[in-house]
Amino acid sequence: MRVLLVEDQAALRGAVTQVLEHHGHQVFQAEHATQALDIFHAEHPDLLLLDVVLPDQDGYWLARQIREAEGAQWTPIIFLSSMDHDVDLWQGIEAGGDDYLIKPVSEMVLRSKLLAMQRLLDMRRQLISVAEELRRANEHLRHQSAHDDLTGLANRRSFNAELHAQIAAARRSGEPLTLILCDVDHFKRYNDSQGHLEGDRCLQHIASLLKSVCRRPCDQAARYGGEEFGLILPNTPKSGAMTFARALQQMLNQQALPHPDSPLGSLVTISGGITTCVPDAETTAQSLLMRADEALYRAKSNGRNRFFSLEMQLDSLQSAPGMATI
Ligand SMILES: [Mg+2]
Structure with a gap:
């Protein structure tokens, strides 16, 4: 000693x-x-x-x-x-x-x-x-219970909790909140033709793309389930959300991930549904998710490879009256 x-x-x-x-x-x-x-x-x-x-x-x-x-x-x-x-x-x-x-x-x-x-x-x-080991193990467990193993993004559970919190915050501040749900077009065909390992890699790729476009610390990307992803963009009006979606699509196009069995072309594409609102007393996570899901449905029925904004009644390939095409 x-x-x-x-x-x-x-x-x-x-x-x-x-x-x-x-x-x-x-x-x-x-x-x-x-x-x-x-x-x-x-x-x-x-x-x-x-x-x-x-x-x-x-x-x-x-x-x-x-x-x-x-x-x-x-x-x-x-x-x-x-x-x-x-x-x-x-x-x-x-x-x-x-x-x-x-x-x-x-x-x-x-x-x-x-x-x-x-x-x-x-x-x-x-x-x-031993106490330090326990603390580290707890931290690891906490991280695991909030994140998706494959992509490292937030999982559905922590995404839902975050959505609740952001609705409450936007209700207080009166700022617009945007929710986007998106998924990989014809992902089943991708998996069937390329195999599940490649399918996993594709999801990881999309996840890191989403992470990189969420530049503000308050933006959150999550794996919502399967090939479906969610994005919460606080203080983002509907026009800003559309700009965001177009930028996201542009980046994906630039990355040119091959999808040899896509009926839409030869590349991996995504479709997304956007909803934006200033939450009031009636707004719930459930209602926002339903609206985003409805918008996603519209993006798909309009031909996929696009984002549809429910509030603008417009998809990312169309231009609004008086709006310049990007
Ligand atoms: Mg003495």
Whole structure:
């Protein structure tokens, strides 16, 4: 152990140091309390051997300073004193000491006490490492329960929770909220012709594309299920949502993922349904999802490879009256 020995009598300090070093401990020596405190902060010893009567502050003072400074940490403190009244022992323990030995102390007693403290220290370190392992395992579980394994996006459950939260927030702020549901066109044919592994890769590709277009921290993309994805875009009006959808389609087109069995062409395409509203008291996650689903249905029945906005009654391939074609 790395032991901080605080003792103002040089002869005694030397003798104890010799014993400790003989038994393989590393010793830091201090003559007075304030010097000991500096060494404590600099060296973080495993244990303190602490005299009570010192030239400046006493050992009780030093023990209190250390207990206050170390917070959740614990460094064993053993008092070594010639004051042998019960009340002295009481004061030492009350100040934060873990044991109290009366000088002169035999080598055997000192060794035994150090061994016992070492055991406590080891046990404490083990507990801390188990607690840390548990904390990490919990964090991992929490992450897993909120995310989709394949794509790493939020899963349906956390997406629904987020949608509830964003509806409430938009209701308070009066800002428009956009929900988009989209899915990969003819994904079954993709899977059937390319195999499920390629199908998984395709979904991962779409997921990372969605993640990359959700540039604001408040935007959330999720895997809603199968080849279906959801996007929550807070503070996004219907025109902004349409611009977003067009940009998304453009990026997908640029990536040119082959879909050899698509009736729409040779590339992977997606269709999406957009709904935008300023939520009122009647708006629920369910009602928004139904509207987005209805819009998605319209995008598909209009020929797929497009996004349809329910509020604009317009798909991303059409241009609104007075709106420039992108
Ligand atoms: Mg002394």
